[in-house]
Amino acid sequence: MRSDVIVRDRTRLRWLAVVPMPLVVAGLVLVGHVLPQPDSGSSARLSFGPVSAQVVALPMPPASQMMMPMAESGDHGDELQVVLRIGNDTDAPVTVPFARVHLEGADGAAVAPSQGLQGDLLLRPHATAEERLHFTDPASATVRVVVPDGSDDRVLTVAVSR
Missing domain, CATH: 2.60.40.1240 (Immunoglobulin-like)
Known part of the structure; x- marks a missing residue:
């Protein structure tokens, strides 16, 4: 019976780890929009x-990402x-x-x-x-x-x- 209690506690802890993730992502996105951007x-x-x-x-x-690699002497x-x-x-x-x-x-x-x-x-x-x-x-x-x-x-x- 004790093993059931431990499994339930682990399940609860997993949910506690997953629930804040959307909040963290939203916070990071918000910080990117609030901080001033460099003048470009x-x-x-x-x-x-x-x-x-x-x-x-x-x-x-x-x-490796070029469709057709340039020659070593190319000026690109x-x-x-x-x-x-x-x-x-x-x-x-x-x-x-x-x-x-x-x-x-x-x-x-x-x-x-x-x-x-x-x-x-x-x-x-x-x-x-x-x-x-x-x-x-x-x-x-x-x-x-x-x-x-x-x-x-x-x-x-x-x-x-x-």
């Missing part, structure tokens, strides 16, 4: 509307994905020359994107466009994204999300 975007005002940028580091996957490496959101608040169409969008290197030289829109983007009145550009990763905490604004340029300093 920047915005500015162009002559025709707003522009914002977000930069995310995209590490090169290991060779870690990349930055720069997401530009440009708006036109005016009543006239605006042309954004994406061939002039670039990163400013540490030495001040212009770094052209390796992927993304390379030509002109026509924004209709009161329209917004989003474009993703890829650059080689300079492995820095922030990058300077240069966006054309007519004959001038706007420079956005953006934190890189890693």
Whole structure:
């Protein structure tokens, strides 16, 4: 008869261990939403509307995860994905020359994107466009994204999300 009592006590203890698990998971999820996130975007005002940028580091996957492994001599490496959101608040169409969008290197030289829109983007009145550009990763905490604004340029300093 004593063995029945011990089995019941063990069963009760198992339930006590399982019941708080959803509370722990909910607490961890809540903490992730309550804590402030690092600033990973920047915005500015162009002559025709707003522009914002977000930069995310995209590490090169290991060779075992590639569909077709790169050769050892390949120049593929870690990349930055720069997401530009440009708006036109005016009543006239605006042309954004994406061939002039670039990163400013540490030495001040212009770094052209390796992927993304390379030509002109026509924004209709009161329209917004989003474009993703890829650059080689300079492995820095922030990058300077240069966006054309007519004959001038706007420079956005953006934190890189890693």
